[in-house]
Amino acid sequence: DIVLTQSPGTLSLSPGERATLSCRASRSVASAYLAWYQQKPGQAPRLLIYGVSTRATGIPDRFSGSGSVTDFTLTISRLEPEDFAVYYCQQYSTSPRTFGQGTKVEIK
Amino acid sequence: QVQLVESGGGLVKSGGSLRLSCAASGFNFGDYYMNWVRQAPGKGLEWLSFISSGATTVYYTDSVKGRFTISRDNTKNSLYLQMDSLRADDTAVYYCARGPHYFDSWGQGTLVTVTS
Numbered sequence: 001d002i003v004l005t006q007s008p009g010t011l012s013l014s015p016g017e018r019a020t021l022s023c024r025a026s027r028s029v030a031s032a033y034l035a036w037y038q039q040k041p042g043q044a045p046r047l048l049i050y051g052v053s054t055r056a057t058g059i060p061d062r063f064s065g066s067g068s069v070t071d072f073t074l075t076i077s078r079l080e081p082e083d084f085a086v087y088y089c090q091q092y093s094t095s096p097r098t099f100g101q102g103t104k105v106e107i108k
Numbered sequence: 109q110v111q112l113v114e115s116g117g118g119l120v121k122s123g124g125s126l127r128l129s130c131a132a133s134g135f136n137f138g139d140y141y142m143n144w145v146r147q148a149p150g151k152g153l154e155w156l157s158f159i160s161s162g163a164t165t166v167y168y169t170d171s172v173k174g175r176f177t178i179s180r181d182n183t184k185n186s187l188y189l190q191m192d193s194l195r196a197d198d199t200a201v202y203y204c205a206r207g208p209h210y211f212d213s214w215g216q217g218t219l220v221t222v223t224s
Contacts, residue, residue, distance in 0.1 A: 035210035037153075044203055044214035045153065056212060088153055092209035096169040097143075097155040 002026055002091050006100035012108040019076040021103045023089035028069050033093040036065055036074045039102075040085045048087075049074065079105070110134040110213045112204050117218030124194050124222075130187040130204030130215055138162075138182035141208035144189050146200040147217075154200075157189070158208070172198075194222045 003026040013019055023034070032052040037045040047056040049065040052072060062077040076083055084107050089100040116128040130142070144156040157168045157178040166178050177190040187204050199222050205211035 033209060037211075039153075044216055045211075046214070047210060047212045050210040050212075090153075090155075090210065095158075095167050097158075097209075099153040099155065101152045 001096055002029065002094055002098050004089050004091060004098055004100035006087075006089060006103045008103060009101075010104045010106060012106050013079055014108045015079050015081055017079050019074075019079055019083070019105055021074040021076075021087055021105075023067075023072040023074070023100050025070040025072070025091060028093075029072075029091045030093040032068065033091060034065075034067070034072050035090045035092065036063075037088045037090065038083075038085045039088065045088065076105075081107075110206070112206065112213055112215035114202060114204055114215040114218040117202065117220045119221045119223060120194055122195060122222055122224045125190070125192045126194065126220060128189040128191065128202055128204075128218060128220070130189075132185045132187065132204075132206075135206075135213075137180075137185040140206050142178075142180060142187045143205045143207065143211060144176075144178060144187075145203045145205050145211070145214075146198075147203070148197070148200040151200075156202075159187070160208075191220070194220075196222050196224055198222050 005024045007022045036049040039045040053065040086102045086104045111133045113131045143158045159178045175193045179188045201217040203217045204215045206213040
């Protein structure tokens with residue numbers, strides 16, 4: 001199984017700041033098969049990014065994804081109040097699909 | 109619009125069984141792979157299983173293999189998860205999610221609590 005390790009566990013930032021979230025895979029994620037999700041308390045996850053860098057429908061352009069092979073990054077260019085949430089990466093290069101443990105972006 | 113609605117969760121004793129359902133609407137259900145994903149209280153997401161659009165291919169993660177069975181009825185636009193031999197560590201919110209690879213639509217989840 002591909003293990004995804006996200007860092008940091010918690011990111012404390014202020015609105016307007018830039019957020020950089022990391023996702024590292026235990027082995028190569030083939031064909032850029034990596035996605036990112038946002039989850040707010042009491043809600044289901046929401047797809048943000050797939051294929052490493054393609055934004056899902058309706059996702060604002062302040063969200064961007066990058067990376068390759070084993071190292072991937074989600075960047076939120078300027079945090080809006082609604083962006084404070086938990087973010088998960090997920091690989092779909094192999095089965096079982098696996099998620100990282102999550103990064104919480106909290107208000108500083 | 110795409111809608112997924114889970115049901116069937118509840119309180120069950122260790123060793124018991126439960127069947128979850130997911131009712132789909134707003135898209136051609138029979139064209140899509142479907143998945144079950146769960147989240148234990150205060151924890152992260154764990155993908156459990158997928159089923160292909162025609163139900164010819166299924167896959168399970170090791171933690172539920174041999175205990176859980178995924179199925180679907182395309183005539184009823186419904187996805188199911190039969191859960192047997194339930195354990196305390198199966199306590200979680202269970203989500204159905206659409207997609208063969210990444211998951212672009214999710215239900216609101218149904219809570220399963222397994223007591224000893």
